[in-house]
Amino acid sequence: MTPVHAAKAALRRPLFRLGMIIAGVALILDQLTKLWVLHGIRLPYRFQRKIEISGIFDLTYTENRGVSFGLFAGGMSSRVLLSLLSIIVSGFIIRWLMTIQRPVTAAGAGLILGGAIGNLIDRVFYGYVVDFLDFSGLGFPYIFNVADAAINVGVALLLFDALWLERKGKAKDQAGL
Helix, strand or coil, rough: CCCCHHHHHHCCHHHHHHHHHHHHHHHHHHHHHHHHHHHHHHHHHHHHEEEEEECEEEEEEEECCCCCCCCCCCCCCHHHHHHHHHHHHHHHHHHCCCCCCCCHHHHHHHHHHHHHHHHHHHHHHHCCCEEEEHHHHHCCCCCCCCCHHHHHHHHHHHHHHHHHHHHHHHHHHHHHH
């Protein structure tokens, strides 16, 4: 089957469409919130790059040049390497979405895909990822964005599916239900 035929067949699969729609929503929300932070409230240009909202949550602008939570930050070589890694991971997730059999798995994969592409767009256009969600009032030391949240929720859904739903399905099969 050619890649074009495989893509057409995938588009007819409801779970592939579900995953892609969720990816699109996560991507759009991520990019809209980043545009709002950069150009709406102009957070990078405010004193201390911060807006205090409450005792537990603030908007704090940071430029993340690494992966999630600033890990592996570096110069141009890490930017290119992380961008290529995002493209490769996104390709694998799209390919995997073509075979997914459960809605929770499709939702998790879609969230990871949307978040990965959202952060990829930042890395390509800005050279860093725009982060601004600050829950340090809860003791959480990292500043993140909607894409990071989507990726983490997506991973949690995949773990839930693998550890709970898949096991539950196998138990039903063994019981003959």
